[in-house]
Amino acid sequence: MPELLEQDLHPTFSALYSAQQITRAKAVDFIFSPPPNFLLQSQISFAENHIDSGVKAIYTDGSKTDEGTGSAYCILENYGIIASWQGKLDRSNLVFQAEILAIRMAIAAASSLHRPTKIWTDSLSSLMAILNPKSHHSVVREIQTLLLSHKHIHLRWLKAHVGYLGNECADQLAKEAITKGDPFLLTKPLSYLKAKIKSAALSIWQDNWDNGETGRSTHDIVPRVSNKTVGWNREEIMFVTGHGPFPSYLLRFNLRTHDNCSCGEKGDPIHYATKCPFTLSWHFQTPTVSLKLQWLKNILKNSTSTPNAFHM
Numbered sequence: 001m002p003e004l005l006e007q008d009l010h011p012t013f014s015a016l017y018s019a020q021q022i023t024r025a026k027a028v029d030f031i032f033s034p035p036p037n038f039l040l041q042s043q044i045s046f047a048e049n050h051i052d053s054g055v056k057a058i059y060t061d062g063s064k065t066d067e068g069t070g071s072a073y074c075i076l077e078n079y080g081i082i083a084s085w086q087g088k089l090d091r092s093n094l095v096f097q098a099e100i101l102a103i104r105m106a107i108a109a110a111s112s113l114h115r116p117t118k119i120w121t122d123s124l125s126s127l128m129a130i131l132n133p134k135s136h137h138s139v140v141r142e143i144q145t146l147l148l149s150h151k152h153i154h155l156r157w158l159k160a161h162v163g164y165l166g167n168e169c170a171d172q173l174a175k176e177a178i179t180k181g182d183p184f185l186l187t188k189p190l191s192y193l194k195a196k197i198k199s200a201a202l203s204i205w206q207d208n209w210d211n212g213e214t215g216r217s218t219h220d221i222v223p224r225v226s227n228k229t230v231g232w233n234r235e236e237i238m239f240v241t242g243h244g245p246f247p248s249y250l251l252r253f254n255l256r257t258h259d260n261c262s263c264g265e266k267g268d269p270i271h272y273a274t275k276c277p278f279t280l281s282w283h284f285q286t287p288t289v290s291l292k293l294q295w296l297k298n299i300l301k302n303s304t305s306t307p308n309a310f311h312m
């Protein structure tokens with residue numbers, strides 16, 4: 001959503017209006033009223049008093065389905081279409097981008113008409129973005145600049161799907177544009193790029209995790225990388241990773257000369273958890289080789305509810 005929404009809904013915005021005005025104003029009027037000093041406010045209206053008249057009017061619309069995204073406008077005169085444009089966008093493009101693009105193309109068409117023209121849209125979010133003086137959206141910025149230099153062009157909101165001829169035509173053209181429109185290259189939305197980057201980063205991480213040489217005992221239990229924590233406590237982490245006060249671990253860092261437990265066997269976590277006579281009363285039952293992974297997962301799941309080697 002454009003930044004304007006949050007900004008305009010914020011209570012501090014009400015400083016521009018008296019408390020009485022706010023109480024009296026209908027919610028929709030208040031929310032969508034631009035700052036009184038913003039230059040474009042005289043050219044943009046949300047008032048719903050649409051009449052399909054003979055006045056030059058351009059209707060815009062955007063559409064998005066599983067197949068793709070389409071953008072279109074049509075120019076109506078005396079209830080007939082005299083010109084139209086259809087743009088086929090990428091599947092990743094948002095319906096908001098399609099709506100904004102249709103308005104941008106309609107303004108280009110209107111600017112060459114050199115006569116008062118109304119451009120109609122059913123997209124409130126588009127008009128609100130255009131009214132936002134701080135918008136960073138490049139097409140929105142273009143629209144703002146064009147409107148400021150073409151005072152005869154007005155943007156108007158109308159309600160969708162209530163039978164306005166022009167709106168129905170634009171809606172139909174935008175739907176058609178998904179498959180039949182001229183391909184139009186628009187930058188991908190930020191949300192799409194962020195998702196792509198995240199997925200690529202996870203994929204590289206997964207590859208490193210699968211093909212790494214360290215942390216193999218942890219890899220057995222947690223083979224898929226994720227940004228979510230596994231939720232293990234300190235003892236569970238030591239048990240799974242083998243990073244703890246075990247002879248096997250201390251040897252790796254030359255803190256011991258051998259990895260034997262005092263009982264003579266190799267002193268790694270599984271030894272203390274299942275075999276070592278010094279930790280007998282805390283033992284788990286030794287798993288069979290084929291079931292070892294499931295066994296590890298089960299004891300990690302149940303470690304908080306049953307007394308066991310973690311509580312040594």
Ligand SMILES: [Zn+2]
Pocket residue numbers: 261262263264265267271275276277278
């Ligand atoms: Zn031992």
